[in-house]
Amino acid sequence: MATEEAKGPAVLKTGSLGSVQVEPLTCSIGALLSNVNLGAAARDDALFAEIKALLLTHKVLFLRDQDFTRAEHVAFARRLGPLEDHPALGSDPDTPGLVRIYKDLSSPPEHYENGWHCDGTWRATPPMGAVLRCIEGPEVGGDTVWANMAKAYEDLPEHIKAQIAPLRARHSIEATFGAVMPTERRHALKAQYPDAEHPVVRTHPETGEKVLYVSGFTTHFVNFHTPANVRYGQDFAPGASELLNYLIGRAAIPEYQVRWRWRPNSVAIWDNRCTQHYAVQDYWPAVRKMERAGVVGDAPY
Numbered sequence: 001m002a003t004e005e006a007k008g009p010a011v012l013k014t015g016s017l018g019s020v021q022v023e024p025l026t027c028s029i030g031a032l033l034s035n036v037n038l039g040a041a042a043r044d045d046a047l048f049a050e051i052k053a054l055l056l057t058h059k060v061l062f063l064r065d066q067d068f069t070r071a072e073h074v075a076f077a078r079r080l081g082p083l084e085d086h087p088a089l090g091s092d093p094d095t096p097g098l099v100r101i102y103k104d105l106s107s108p109p110e111h112y113e114n115g116w117h118c119d120g121t122w123r124a125t126p127p128m129g130a131v132l133r134c135i136e137g138p139e140v141g142g143d144t145v146w147a148n149m150a151k152a153y154e155d156l157p158e159h160i161k162a163q164i165a166p167l168r169a170r171h172s173i174e175a176t177f178g179a180v181m182p183t184e185r186r187h188a189l190k191a192q193y194p195d196a197e198h199p200v201v202r203t204h205p206e207t208g209e210k211v212l213y214v215s216g217f218t219t220h221f222v223n224f225h226t227p228a229n230v231r232y233g234q235d236f237a238p239g240a241s242e243l244l245n246y247l248i249g250r251a252a253i254p255e256y257q258v259r260w261r262w263r264p265n266s267v268a269i270w271d272n273r274c275t276q277h278y279a280v281q282d283y284w285p286a287v288r289k290m291e292r293a294g295v296v297g298d299a300p301y
């Protein structure tokens with residue numbers, strides 16, 4: 001009897017695009033690139049174009065042994081777009097745009113590292129992506145996991161897709177980074193970065209994919225409470241908070257994920273418009289030092 005040949009997703013094949021060697025790490029997200037140096041890619045239009053195309057296909061790209069300078073780090077990231085500052089994480093004083101995420105014995109073990117999130121959705125224009133390098137990491141632990149939120153949307157039941165199509169949601173730095181701050185500082189943070197409102201399903205501006213766009217920064221839907229959904233102050237099932245929790249929980253499904261083990265000079269480049277990530281906080285009191293260049297993005301639609 002003839003057996004049907006196993007078929008994987010068409011775009012996710014090991015091989016090369018131009019000079020870059022590409023090895024997909026899962027069936028849905030993430031590829032390991034080799035034979036490429038990002039310092040050189042910062043100066044090489046054709047190489048950069050290859051990497052950008054791979055990023056749109058695989059959503060997260062991983063590289064080992066990237067011994068470039070901080071200036072080359074931000075120069076490469078700037079090819080993707082202007083860089084942003086972060087109000088809660090310290091920047092490198094000599095390299096504007098390079099955010100230091102340093103965790104050592106001076107940082108308490110409880111913080112926001114270990115929540116599923118899409119970076120900066122508390123901004124009206126969240127970052128389009130980021131380039132993250134490990135400077136120093138634990139012997140074991142401190143991995144980062146990414147999830148493909150276009151796949152998470154695609155797999156939703158049709159009735160949920162219909163229900164969430166018109167919904168918009170609030171995203172808050174106050175309720176997340178601000179939650180550990182004394183009240184006055186929290187209010188000042190919120191005054192500087194008021195909550196943002198985004199569609200629950202966004203369209204990727206370059207690939208056209210629909211993306212499930214709620215995560216750890218999302219506090220509530222802003223337009224759920226219509227007469228059709230809520231009667232006498234009570235939600236119909238599924239209620240707003242149940243629905244939001246269900247949607248936020250999609251990132252935790254392993255089939256949508258890739259998990260990356262860091263070593264010094266390992267790099268991840270991710271498309272923040274269609275992924276979420278989770279930095280696993282299992283390594284304390286070991287030291288973990290990361291440097292990230294975040295790239296300014298567009299208003300989601």
Ligand code: SIN
Nearest residue numbers: 101119143144279290
């Ligand atoms: C981040 O959340 O942008 C940082 C991820 C990490 O440190 O692994």
